[in-house]
Amino acid sequence: MITGKSDTIAAIATPRGNAGVGVIRLSGPAVRDIQRQLVAVQLEPRKATLVKIFDQQQRLIDQVLLIFFPSPDSFTGEDILELQGHGGVVVMDMLLEHILSLGCRQARAGEFSERAFLNGKIDLTQAEAIADLIEGQTRSAVRGAMRSLQGDFSKEIHHLLEGLIHLRMLAEACLDFPDEETDEVPVKEFEQRLLSVREKIKHLLDSAHNGSLLRDGFHLVLAGRPNAGKSSLLNVLTKNDTAIVNEQAGTTRDIIRDRIDLDGIVIDVSDTAGLRQTSDSIETEGIRRAKNELENADRVLLIIDEADYSEAARNELLSYVEHNIPVTIIRxxxxxxxxxxxxxxxxxxxxxxxxxxxxxxxxLLYRHLKKITSSEALNEGIYTARRRHIDALQKANISLQNAAEHLSVPVELELLAEDCRLAQSSLNEITGEFSSEDLLGRIFSSFCIGK
Ligand SMILES: Nc1nc2c(ncn2[C@@H]2O[C@H](COP(=O)(O)OP(=O)(O)OP(=O)(O)O)[C@@H](O)[C@H]2O)c(=O)[nH]1
Ligand SMILES: [Mg+2]
Structure with a gap:
C-alpha cells in the first residue's frame, strides 16, 4: 500500500469552461504545508473558510472557499484540500499554477480514485462505478452505477467468496485426516455447496450482462439487400434524417451510426451497405464493412422487401449472420x-x-426492441458491470464446474480445493483483492483451541 509514501497531487476537478464555481483538489502528505503557504489560517476540518489567494508577487488571484479533509477520513484516505474559486478558465489555471509552484504535481487522470483504492477506501468495482456514474448516458445507467458505488455489487462478490472459503475450509479439514476412509468425505455437502455457489454466479452473470448493457449500450445492426429500407428504418428509430434514403439500390456505402435511448437503455444502431454481389469497388468495401459490423452486433435486424420474401431469400440473408447472434427479420x-x-x-x-x-x-417493432434490450436490465437490482467482471465470473464458473468433476469416484479433494482457489482468485480480480493470507487467517481462526 502506498499510504505515507505518495507525493502530493493537485488537479482542477470541474470541467474546463466558464462556470459560476470551479474546484481544485489536492491530496497527499504535503497538503497541510501547501495550505499554510497559500494562506496563513488554521482550517477547521470539513468547514468552509473564505480566504483570499495571492500569487508569489502578492497579487490577488481570487477569493475562494477552502475545505480541509484530514487523513484518514477523506475520499483518498490522505489529507485533502478542496478549493472552490470562480469557475473561469484563466482564473482556474492561475490558481492551479500557483498551487503547483508550492510543492505538488499535476494529478494523472483517475489518480484520486486510484489512491482511494490503494488506501482501501473503495474497491475496484467502486472505483469503476465512479467513472461509470460520471459517464452515465441514461438515468438507468446512473442509478446502476450508484448501486455499484454503494458497494452492492462488491457485496454480492463477497457473498460468493464466503461460499468458496467455506468450501476450501471443508476440503482442507478433510485433507487433514488422510487416514480416514474416502466414504467419510461428505460428498453430498460438497455438491450442495458447489451448486449453491454456481447458482449465485449464474444469477450474478445475468445481472452483470444486463449491467454491461446499461453501461456500454446495446449494439443493433441493420442489414439486408439493397433498397430494402434499412436507412429508412434508421431514420425512423433515431427520429432524424441521419441517413440518405433513395429509391436507387446501393445508396448507403459506409456504416452510419447513431444512438437512441429506449426507456433508459442506450442502443447504438448501425445502418450498413446493402448486401449483394457487385463489381463497384466502393460498394464492395462498404459490404466488407457491413459484414464486419455484423460480427459485433448484440442483435441483427435483417430487413427484407416483402415483395422479394421467400424462404430461399431469407436463408441467404441469414447466412451472413453468425449463429450465436440473435436475429429479427423485418419484412x-x-x-x-x-x-x-x-x-x-x-x-x-x-x-x-x-x-x-x-x-x-x-x-410491434418498438415493443420487441424494448423487450430484448430492457426487460431485465431495468430491474431495480441492476448495477453497472464491465466486460472484465463478466469474464472473471465466467472463469470462476468454469473452475467450479471442474471442481464438481473431482467429486466423482475417486474423489480428488486436492484438485477440488485447487479449482476452488482458482475460482476465488478470479472473483478477487473483480474487487481487486489478492489475499491468500486472508484465507489462512480465516481457516486458523475458525479452528478450535488446541488443534
Ligand atoms: N412503399 C414503401 N417504400 C419504402 C418503405 N420503406 C422504404 N421505402 C422506400 O424504399 C427505398 C429504399 O429505401 P432505403 O431506406 O434507402 O433502403 P436501404 O435498404 O437503405 O437501401 P441501400 O442503402 O441502397 O442498401 C426508398 O425509396 C424508400 O422510400 C415502405 O415501407 N414502403
Ligand atoms: Mg441505405
Missing part, C-alpha cells in the same frame, strides 16, 4: 402488398411484418 413494405402488420416468433428468430413508410407495425 418491410407491406403497404405495397396490402398485408396486415404482424409479429411471428420462430424458433431461431423473430419475424415482424411492417411498413416503414406508412408506420404500420412500428409499434
Amino acid at each position: 418491410n413494405k407491406i403497404d405495397l402488398q396490402s398485408i396486415e402488420p404482424e409479429i411471428k416468433y420462430r424458433e431461431q428468430w423473430v419475424e415482424i411484418l411492417i411498413s416503414i413508410k406508412s408506420g404500420a407495425g412500428l409499434d
